[in-house]
Amino acid sequence: MATTLNETLLLAVPLAPLAGSLIAGLFGKTVGRAGAHTVTILGVAIAFVLSCITLFDVMNGASFNATVYEWMSVGGLKFEVGFLIDSLTALMMVVVTFVSLMVHIYTIGYMADEEGYQRFFSYIALFTFSMLMLVMSNNFLQLFFGWEAVGLVSYLLIGFYFKRESAIYANMKAFLVNRVGDFGFLLGIGLLLAYGGSLNYNDVFAKGHELAALTFPGTSWNLLTAACICLFVGAMGKSAQFPLHVWLPDSMEGPTPISALIHAATMVTAGIFMVARMSPLFELSDAALSFIVVIGAITALFMGFLGVVQNDIKRVVAYSTLSQLGYMTVALGVSAYPVAIFHLMTHAFFKALLFLGAGSVIIGMHHDQDMRNMGGLRKYMPITWITSLVGSLALIGTPFFSGFYSKDSIIEAVKASHLGGSGFAYFAVVASVFVTALYSFRMYFLVFHGEERFRNPKHPESPMGIEAAQAAHSGHGHGHDDHHVHVPHESPWVIWVPLVLLAIPSVISGAYAIQPLLYGGFFSHGVAFQDVIFIGQNHPALAEIGEEFHGWAAMGAHAFSGLPVWLALAGVIVAWFFYMKRPDLPAVVSRTFSPVYKLLANAYYLDKINEVVFARGAVAIGRGLWKEGDVVVIDGVVNGSAKFIGWFATVIRFLQSGYIYHYAFAMIIGMLGLLTLFVTLGGK
Numbered sequence: 241m242a243t244t245l246n247e248t249l250l251l252a253v254p255l256a257p258l259a260g261s262l263i264a265g266l267f268g269k270t271v272g273r274a275g276a277h278t279v280t281i282l283g284v285a286i287a288f289v290l291s292c293i294t295l296f297d298v299m300n301g302a303s304f305n306a307t308v309y310e311w312m313s314v315g316g317l318k319f320e321v322g323f324l325i326d327s328l329t330a331l332m333m334v335v336v337t338f339v340s341l342m343v344h345i346y347t348i349g350y351m352a353d354e355e356g357y358q359r360f361f362s363y364i365a366l367f368t369f370s371m372l373m374l375v376m377s378n379n380f381l382q383l384f385f386g387w388e389a390v391g392l393v394s395y396l397l398i399g400f401y402f403k404r405e406s407a408i409y410a411n412m413k414a415f416l417v418n419r420v421g422d423f424g425f426l427l428g429i430g431l432l433l434a435y436g437g438s439l440n441y442n443d444v445f446a447k448g449h450e451l452a453a454l455t456f457p458g459t460s461w462n463l464l465t466a467a468c469i470c471l472f473v474g475a476m477g478k479s480a481q482f483p484l485h486v487w488l489p490d491s492m493e494g495p496t497p498i499s500a501l502i503h504a505a506t507m508v509t510a511g512i513f514m515v516a517r518m519s520p521l522f523e524l525s526d527a528a529l530s531f532i533v534v535i536g537a538i539t540a541l542f543m544g545f546l547g548v549v550q551n552d553i554k555r556v557v558a559y560s561t562l563s564q565l566g567y568m569t570v571a572l573g574v575s576a577y578p579v580a581i582f583h584l585m586t587h588a589f590f591k592a593l594l595f596l597g598a599g600s601v602i603i604g605m606h607h608d609q610d611m612r613n614m615g616g617l618r619k620y621m622p623i624t625w626i627t628s629l630v631g632s633l634a635l636i637g638t639p640f641f642s643g644f645y646s647k648d649s650i651i652e653a654v655k656a657s658h659l660g661g662s663g664f665a666y667f668a669v670v671a672s673v674f675v676t677a678l679y680s681f682r683m684y685f686l687v688f689h690g691e692e693r694f695r696n697p698k699h700p701e702s703p704m705g706i707e708a709a710q711a712a713h714s715g716h717g718h719g720h721d722d723h724h725v726h727v728p729h730e731s732p733w734v735i736w737v738p739l740v741l742l743a744i745p746s747v748i749s750g751a752y753a754i755q756p757l758l759y760g761g762f763f764s765h766g767v768a769f770q771d772v773i774f775i776g777q778n779h780p781a782l783a784e785i786g787e788e789f790h791g792w793a794a795m796g797a798h799a800f801s802g803l804p805v806w807l808a809l810a811g812v813i814v815a816w817f818f819y820m821k822r823p824d825l826p827a828v829v830s831r832t833f834s835p836v837y838k839l840l841a842n843a844y845y846l847d848k849i850n851e852v853v854f855a856r857g858a859v860a861i862g863r864g865l866w867k868e869g870d871v872v873v874i875d876g877v878v879n880g881s882a883k884f885i886g887w888f889a890t891v892i893r894f895l896q897s898g899y900i901y902h903y904a905f906a907m908i909i910g911m912l913g914l915l916t917l918f919v920t921l922g923g924k
Contacts (some may be wrong), residue, residue: 501711
């Protein structure tokens with residue numbers, strides 16, 4: 241087995257999706273719809289196969305860490321495109337390309353009747369290219385390129401329906417919030433470059449202990465702590481951590497396939513991957529790790545609460561993503577980096593499954609996304625029903641499903657940690673188990689069981705119900721279709737096949753991967769990781785839970801004696817009682833606890849705070865710069881000086897008559913004046 245991977249094959253991994261994107265985007269009219277989806281799916285399929293080969297080779301001892309292309313050199317600083325392929329990168333490559341491939345296939349059916357078909361395929365293939373460049377990078381320059389490229393393409397995809405005002409608002413919101421995080425990210429890179437002297441990962445990692453001994457100029461702050469927190473601020477934006485999470489729910493304005501791609505394996509996991517990749521630096525700062533733990537815990541618990549009050553099926557899954565990203569972040573904070581990546585992998589499968597299942601439901605419901613207008617769909621959409629059930633069981637951590645192994649490992653790692661903030665984090669991740677089960681099965685029961693509400697008039701508070709009421713009020717309709725009920729139906733095979741293929745790893749991947757990923761030698765196949773990170777010499781949480789591990793079967797059986805499983809079961813039972821047995825109770829509870837309900841329904845008023853404080857503050861600053869800077873300074877001083885010079889020139893122009901005798905006369909007068917001055921001064 242070769243110890244170095246083939247550079248040409250590695251280049252083909254990101255370039256194959258890029259080629260498909262360019263063909264679909266530039267020659268979409270020429271190749272047509274079939275050509276656009278064929279070239280993009282082929283490109284991503286090639287990337288997936290090559291990624292699997294790469295993962296196999298890496299597990300057998302191969303690696304790659306070299307420059308592929310040198311862009312330019314400034315003094316001793318080099319700007320390069322390079323690849324770092326170790327076990328972390330190889331795993332991410334497989335996850336990204338597999339989920340992307342499923343989304344590409346699914347899109348054929350979901351976007352079949354949409355305008356901009358070729359454009360959409362071009363965008364999602366470009367998204368895949370951007371994410372691959374990010375995870376394969378071996379230097380901060382390429383990391384930042386992939387980081388920004390993912391953000392740019394997400395802007396295009398969220399605003400795909402660019403004629404819809406809500407979509408324009410959502411993509412602008414995502415773009416601006418991510419710029420806030422990216423500012424911190426860029427500051428962190430700048431600090432490491434300034435004091436590490438290189439953009440290459442390994443060079444900076446090698447100076448980690450030197451950087452940890454420095455303080456930020458003019459302060460007593462630890463330099464490495466400041467750099468790591470700045471890097472994590474970037475992750476807070478990209479991976480939607482509190483309070484920079486506000487863009488993610490609104491990103492549901494994009495088509496469902498891109499919701500799955502953004503939320504499952506690409507954009508939102510970029511921050512998790514970045515912190516794991518930078519773990520040799522984060523390990524040297526307990527303050528930065530504690531900050532990460534607290535932010536992750538807040539996100540995991542409080543974003544989960546918001547999922548309980550959502551009625552849009554996609555928004556429920558979106559808030560679920562926020563909560564699960566909080567779990568991953570907490571795992572990073574307690575130095576359980578392999579556990580965070582493990583949950584990233586399992587989450588990619590079952591969250592993509594849930595999003596694509598939601599899209600299948602939306603198609604069956606004729607693009608109605610309000611769960612209050614659904615119910616009883618399991619009879620009409622059996623494949624969507626069973627795969628969505630699998631995804632929900634994996635999400636809540638049901639024993640022997642993939643999500644159980646990764647989520648339970650996070651809970652145990654947090655419990656074993658002694659880092660500052662880990663006590664609060666343990667409470668948050670345990671409480672979130674109940675909350676996750678509650679909102680997950682609330683969605684499941686409302687959509688697939690109970691009364692067939694699609695036969696009734698639309699719920700008056702749902703968007704479609706409001707439209708129907710407006711039509712009836714204006715005399716253009718009856719408020720709903722009195723003569724014909726659109727009965728839901730199962731989606732075509734291009735939609736349900738990806739659901740089945742995603743359901744398989746949602747069940748088995750956890751049991752299969754837990755031993756090698758967490759307690760085996762999988763992450764020892766690295767060229768940038770240090771063994772200390774994984775054997776727990778600095779932060780022993782992962783090592784401690786490893787002592788209690790006796791195999792996937794024993795872990796699943798032992799789970800029934802632990803608290804999380806019973807909390808998840810309690811959440812399912814409460815959801816069943818409230819939405820199946822006594823569907824009148826939720827309204828009673830919301831009225832009884834009206835202030836709490838309003839707080840949750842308004843997402844803690846964070847959007848309003850951002851709008852009033854930050855958005856209006858930015859507008860006020862801009863208006864002040866315009867009035868004081870532009871009008872007063874530029875128009876007043878700069879333009880005023882120009883007007884004065886113009887006036888002075890106009891006066892002087894009268895002295896320039898062009899006659900010689902005028903100039904001679906002026907010279908004589910001038911000489912007489914000088915003589916008079918000299919005589920006067922001499923007399924004194």
